[in-house]
Amino acid sequence: MEVDLLIFGGGIAGLWTLLRARQAGYQALLLENRALGGVQSIASQGIIHGGTKYALGGSVTPSTRAIGDMPGIWREALAGRGDINLSRVRLLSGHQYLWSSGSLTSSLASLFASKLMQSRVAPLARDQHPPPFDVSGFRGRLYRLEEPVLDTASLMQALADQARPWCCLYDADSMAIRNDNVVIGKLAISPRRVLLAAGKGNAALMEGWAMAAPQMQLRPLHMVMARGKLPPVHAHCLGASANPRLTITSYPLEGGESVWYLGGELAETGVTREPAAQIAQARAELDRLLPWMDFKSLQWATLPIDRAEVATPGGKRPDDCYLGGAGTVMVAWPTKLAFAPRLADRVLERLAQEGVQASEQETPPLDLPAPPLAPLPWEHAKWS
């Protein structure tokens, strides 16, 4: 069977690119070995970054610039006017907050006051504070950040619903590469181009094609989940470093409870802690940062998870999404969920540059089952 583009991996990168490639007329198929929705994508905090987080060191960085257009592109998609229709995706919040427990460093204060940041970050007067920052016990500063937060389950569901006819579940261990053909059992697929968009799974797939480059890096996180009667909060706490000290996103559950999903420095520095120690650290941090709230009657769980990216000097976060590879095999890591539209555009540009034209012949469906949808982290967490 011949296809124009064979994509490995059904996270945000693979699904978004599949849909864009089909729109461009390419005969594109996607192979997933576990579940649509990905590993990182479904477990992400769903924040469509506009770059403010990357300016918290007090200056605009290349990351801030690269990602600046993303909230606008996503808002169009959410309104049903973008390249991909996301009108059925649930918006958990149209914006987030930034809070500091004291006054801002002078470099951050002048950055926030600068023209570039004025449309992105707005200081809030006391009478505009939402819960839980609307109490006299809160003595810090609060800013509103114009970056949306999405429900990743409904995002991945919306993409999977549109992509399902071209997505197949396969057993990666049963696959062989013979003369650039992908052989799965009795099925031989002859792709004109391959896109490896399998997140952490790209390393094993590259071995199959005997590719030594690009190199992958893993940056681990140890996320914490707290469940109970909690108000909706989507906010970053500013710390002493350029990274948020704590990032809280929240997800409503049935029965009036919510999950607070905790990332930021807590998750970055907690990778070597056992789950119980990481939970103790999270509780202590919440008690310190929101001392007027009561966190005693909550249930807790953690999620250790790797971020898979192209390797950078010093293992730092790449500034942008990445598309590399050689010959007929492309390798991609979006770096951020927010970068998926930009990555898909790059794949289409590369196909056009390399003169890959859409086949006129429709590829028949593969004789493989449809992949299930990945669950949210709190749907399979062990609560204590």
Ligand SMILES: Cc1cc2nc3c(=O)[nH]c(=O)nc-3n(C[C@H](O)[C@H](O)[C@H](O)COP(=O)(O)OP(=O)(O)OC[C@H]3O[C@@H](n4cnc5c(N)ncnc54)[C@H](O)[C@@H]3O)c2cc1C
């Ligand atoms: C805890 C956490 C929070 C984050 N929060 C944010 C955020 O708020 N905003 C943001 O912009 N970014 C965020 N990110 C980053 C973002 O989630 C990732 O950059 C993005 O989801 C990666 O997408 P992906 O499609 O490359 O990978 P994944 O979502 O990991 O998908 C890869 C897919 O490939 C499949 N696969 C693996 N091996 C194979 C194989 N051999 N064959 C076929 N398929 C295979 C996997 O099963 C999976 O479905 C976060 C990341 C983490 C871990």
